[in-house]
Amino acid sequence: xxxxxxxxxxxxxxxxxxxxxRDGLETERWNRMHPLEEPRVPYxxxxxxDAKGVIVAASDYVKALPDTIxxxxxxxxxxxxxxxxxRSESRxxxxxxxxxxxxxxxxxxxxxxxRKQQVLDPEAVAQAMKDLDIPPDKVDPLTA
Numbered sequence: 001x002x003x004x005x006x007x008x009x010x011x012x013x014x015x016x017x018x019x020x021x022r023d024g025l026e027t028e029r030w031n032r033m034h035p036l037e038e039p040r041v042p043y044x045x046x047x048x049x050d051a052k053g054v055i056v057a058a059s060d061y062v063k064a065l066p067d068t069i070x071x072x073x074x075x076x077x078x079x080x081x082x083x084x085x086x087r088s089e090s091r092x093x094x095x096x097x098x099x100x101x102x103x104x105x106x107x108x109x110x111x112x113x114x115r116k117q118q119v120l121d122p123e124a125v126a127q128a129m130k131d132l133d134i135p136p137d138k139v140d141p142l143t144a
Contacts, residue, residue, distance in 0.1 A: 001106040005120075005128060007053075007113065014057070014066075020044045021068040042072040054078060054112040058105050060091070075116070078108045083142060098141045103132040 002009045014020065024042040031039045041049075048055065056078045057066030063081030070077045082098040095101035110128050114120040129136060 001102055001132070002109055004131075005106070005110060005124065007109065009053075009109070010051075012047075017059075017065045017068055020072075024069060024072045044069050045072045045074070048073055051075075054109055054116060056080065056105055056108045056112070058100050060095070060100070078112050080104060080108055097144075099138075103134055106132060107134055 020043065024044065027040045027042040031037075051074055054075060055073055057063075057080065059065055059079070059081045061081055062083050063079035064083075065081065066077050066079040070079075080098075080100040082094055082100055084098070088094045088097050092101065095104075107125070107129060110120060110125050114122055114125045
């Protein structure tokens with residue numbers, strides 16, 4: 001969907017946020033305990049070192065999960081997740097309700113590019129919301 005807005009994207013798969021988090025903590029501890037050594041760099045930091053743009057992490061788990069590795073990513077993460085369950089009869093319905101489907105991932109990327117990097121006009125993001133059929137007054141799923 002992003003290509004329709006002139007935005008290129010790389011898609012990564014995270015098999016274990018827990019392992020990335022553990023690696024980050026172990027790296028920080030090693031650096032703390034070895035002040036005379038060359039500092040180590042967490043795996044996720046090395047992998048994303050050349051990343052341009054913004055990072056959107058979409059998960060069928062709670063959005064706090066991707067947030068656990070945020071401090072080791074360049075520029076931070078925009079986390080999307082299903083902060084609950086039992087709100088729909090299908091996975092597609094769940095992702096729509098919790099704003100983590102392809103439309104909302106696209107919106108998160110465009111909005112972040114506009115706000116954080118100022119490479120898009122706000123009008124472009126507003127038009128994308130219309131194109132993607134995302135109502136600006138939709139009830140926040142965390143309070144619904």
